[in-house]
Amino acid sequence: MGFLMISIKHSLLSLAVLFLLFINPAHATYMEVTLLGTGTPRPSIERFGPATLVEVRGRYFLFDSGRGATIRLAQAGVNLAQIEHVFLTHLHSDHISGLSDLWLTSWIWQRPEKIKLTGPTGTEKLAEHLGRAHQADFNYRTKNTQLSKDTFSILSQDIESEGVVYEQDGITITAFLVNHYPVEPAYGYRIQSGETVIVISGDTTYSENLIRHAKDVDLLIHEIAAADSKLLSQNPRLQKVLSYHTTPRQAGQLFNIVKPKAAVFNHVLLFDIDEEQVLETTRSLFDGHLRMGHDLMKIGVGDTVTFY
Template sequence: MRFFLIPILLMFVSPIFADVMRVTILGSGTPRPDINRFSQSILVEAGDEKLLFDAGRGATIRLSQAGINIKDINKIFLTHLHSDHTLGLPDLIMTGWIYQRSQELQIFGPAGTKDFVKNIKSAFFEDIKIRTVAPENHTLAGLSTSTTEIQEGLVYKKNGVEVIAFRVDHGGGVEHAFGYKIIYNKKVVVISGDTNYSDNLIKYAKNCDLLIHEIADAPLKVINNNAKVQGLMNYHTTPSEMAKVINAVNPKFTILTHILALGGISISEIHNKVLSSVNKDYRIEMAYDLMAIDIKENIQTYSIDYSNEK
């Protein structure tokens, strides 16, 4: 009789050691739907903590592809309330039932977050009502949330992990936009959120191990002849501004995400503009979905492989 070994492992994710901080880019895109670049979401794993920063479109899908059980996500930090950073939040809240989330989902965000979360639950009232009766008989525990509206400063501290919020300037009438600084085992990750050039970000990010920063660009002719594109450049960080940020911060590694490439400019062109403008040989890469970064003495990057096959 012959025996055949059938491969059933659909995903490879290396184990995390206690002294390692792992960052996974779940979404590196913009508000535009893109199967390869979902909207903004970043997972930070540090010791026993799994911290989600923003929850853009498709966050639960990318978490699943990264081998993360949704019930293990119980802390979300929102940079601001734009849709490309929050469309995945209703999914994360409601999917807690399916995965039997037992811990309260803690949501941290700017002013307006409490009403935002309350309105999500109101929008799903009919679904909630049906699922709490026979035959499903779910309890409300899986939907339990708490919301904290943050100010600049320390917003979370547990199990050796600190999360510090700092204000950034997203322009365009956005009054409350934040970046985050995460500290664990003497390693520092800084997430910009959406911002234009920010001296405050530079202050908080100085000499960090990993800087994850947004970027936007378009051909000069397009910028000069299109008022809408001009406005978008004012709300975001251009390659020349990004180079100034990197020169001032001096990060060990920079990842550029939320890649807003307009008017036909390519992602590689944006990358090269930044590389050619910094004042030394900094390590700078463009983010992609399911890019993982392990931060220890040396910073290593790799792609999370997954398969849709059953």
């Protein structure tokens, strides 16, 4: 009897929670982030190429598809064909070199519909040329198999200007310009569902526009780059590279204005400097929740932000 009462109470409580979730559209929606790749162009077994997975109510969105994205998706237990949409921050090769693998392998594994690709000017051309480059594979595989020809090609879209690039079932994804000069345009993305907001910086140096779009965000996923000061002073090429990325001091200043519930570093580009030093410098300017990201790190984002 006691058990029955507890069950009834439990059911009523569950109904109340469901009511809140569905009746109040502003209620925080849970999103789950998996940092698939937190690396850069440098080949690294620990840090694969840039790729960030965001799951919202059973929908999977991928932001950049760098080296090894398919391997990390498999490690994370995600069926490749479930990736419905890929968003590119910019067209530097480290952010797209894993795209063909994801697209073609998910097609072989019976993708239910075409993969969608959204990115800066040049994305449509990229998709068109990839289609041509892999025509021979398409011909071999469709000759004697039941693979759907209709789901082979990429449905691509160039972003004309910053603004909303996806809006469906209460999920809004907005592209905004960041500063990765001379790479233009380069975008960051803001993903919103209910009251929950995640911002991904893409590659950028300190960006006022990012601050505008990321203010009070739940989770800020931000790139980072740093070098040993002596090495930096002797190396003009390195100075150039760091000029279009974000240093720990810049990150600390920016986080202090944005005031995210939590911040995590990805695209970790370090030259003779260790991660602890990077975190220490950033934390001297920002006393909020900050983590160094690593491949396959999972982050639950809703009323609270939880790192797994």
